Amino acid sequence: MLEALELLLDLQKIDLELAELTADGELLPERIQELEEEKERTNAEVVEREAELESMRKSRLKLERDLEDEGVKLKALQEKQLVIKTNEEYAALSHEITFIRQEISKTEDEILEIMESEGRGAKELDEAKQRAASLVAETDARIAELNKEIERLNDAVAIKADERLRISTRIKQPMLARYDRILESKGDLAVAAVIDGTCQGCFITLPPQMVIEIKRADHYIECQSCGRILYWRLEREDG
Ligand SMILES: [Zn+2]
Numbered sequence: 067m068l069e070a071l072e073l074l075l076d077l078q079k080i081d082l083e084l085a086e087l088t089a090d091g092e093l094l095p096e097r098i099q100e101l102e103e104e105k106e107r108t109n110a111e112v113v114e115r116e117a118e119l120e121s122m123r124k125s126r127l128k129l130e131r132d133l134e135d136e137g138v139k140l141k142a143l144q145e146k147q148l149v150i151k152t153n154e155e156y157a158a159l160s161h162e163i164t165f166i167r168q169e170i171s172k173t174e175d176e177i178l179e180i181m182e183s184e185g186r187g188a189k190e191l192d193e194a195k196q197r198a199a200s201l202v203a204e205t206d207a208r209i210a211e212l213n214k215e216i217e218r219l220n221d222a223v224a225i226k227a228d229e230r231l232r233i234s235t236r237i238k239q240p241m242l243a244r245y246d247r248i249l250e251s252k253g254d255l256a257v258a259a260v261i262d263g264t265c266q267g268c269f270i271t272l273p274p275q276m277v278i279e280i281k282r283a284d285h286y287i288e289c290q291s292c293g294r295i296l297y298w299r300l301e302r303e304d305g
Contacts, residue, residue, distance in 0.1 A: 068283055068284070068285075068286075070237055070238065070241055071257070071283065071286070071295070071297055073233055073236055073237050074237065074241070074245055074256070074257050074295065075257055075297070076233050077230065077233050077234060077237065077245065078245075078249075078255060078256060078257050080226055080229050080230045080233065081230070081249060082255075083226055084223060084226050084227070084230070087219055087222050087223050087226065088223065090219055091216060091219040091220070091223070094212050094215060094216050094219075095216070097212060098209050098212050098213070101205045101208055101209050101212075102205075102209070104201070104205060105201065105202055105205050105206075108197065108198040108201050108202065109198055109202070111194050111198070112191070112194050112195055112198050115187065115190060115191040115194050116191060118187055119184065119187045119188060119191055122180055122183055122184050122187060123184065125180055126177060126180045126181065126184065129173055129176050129177045129180065130177060132173050133170065133173045133174065133177065136166055136169050136170045136173060137170065139166055140163065140166045140167065140170065143159060143162055143163050143166065144163065146159060147159050147160070147163070241286070244295070245257070245295065248293055248294055248295065251293070252267070252292070252293075252294065255267055255294060256294060256295060257294060257295045257296075257297060258289060258292070258294040258295070258296055258297075259296075259297055259298075259299040260272060260277060260280050260296050260297065260298050260299065261299055263277045265289040265291065265292060265294065265296060267289060267292045267294040268289060268291045268292035268294070270289065270290075270291040270292070272289070272290075272296075276290075277298075280296050280297065280298045281298045283297065283298060
């Protein structure tokens with residue numbers, strides 16, 4: 067086989083490995099982004115529960131102030147009752163006192179209800195915080211692993227790129243340009259084997275005379291159909 071053709075095949079092997087490394091590497095930043103978003107969602111849940119709890123606390127404080135006001139009102143009415151002169155006034159006052167007592171009882175019930183909700187809310191907040199803490203720890207560990215993997219892939223790409231440079235400097239510029247152009251247009255292989263008279267790039271059957279020339283391998287031949295550089299291979303290799 068022509069030496070330059072062998073170099074092209076070496077180059078192609080490296081390009082395939084580079085393509086695989088790049089494909090592996092492309093998925094990782096996206097995965098990291100997903101994990102970051104998961105963390106944000108979990109933390110947002112904690113913030114939301116904290117806000118709910120705070121709003122319940124504020125409602126309770128308002129009710130407690132209402133209760134105080136109602137107590138003051140009741141006390142004033144009871145004092146007034148002591149100095150009342152007529153039965154009509156007394157009856158009207160009793161009516162007012164009954165009403166304010168109902169109000170107080172209602173406010174007390176509401177406060178109790180809110181306190182129960184606050185208890186539940188605090189418990190749920192605690193649970194949410196624990197969940198968030200363990201998820202964030204897990205996620206951070208996973209992100210660190212993925213970042214290491216990205217580093218590893220980048221190192222591997224750098225090594226392969228070095229190898230590629232070493233080989234490509236040994237290939238004549240027009241041939242290298244041809245290779246690069248075919249690779250760019252095909253996206254997979256620029257050099258294709260000929261097996262059983264067929265181009266393994268596009269699977270067209272080649273003219274017998276052409277196959278003989280390829281087998282002789284004393285000059286470059288491109289596939290008439292797909293344009294790939296052809297080389298002779300007796301049989302299929304495994305893998
Ligand atoms: Zn072809």
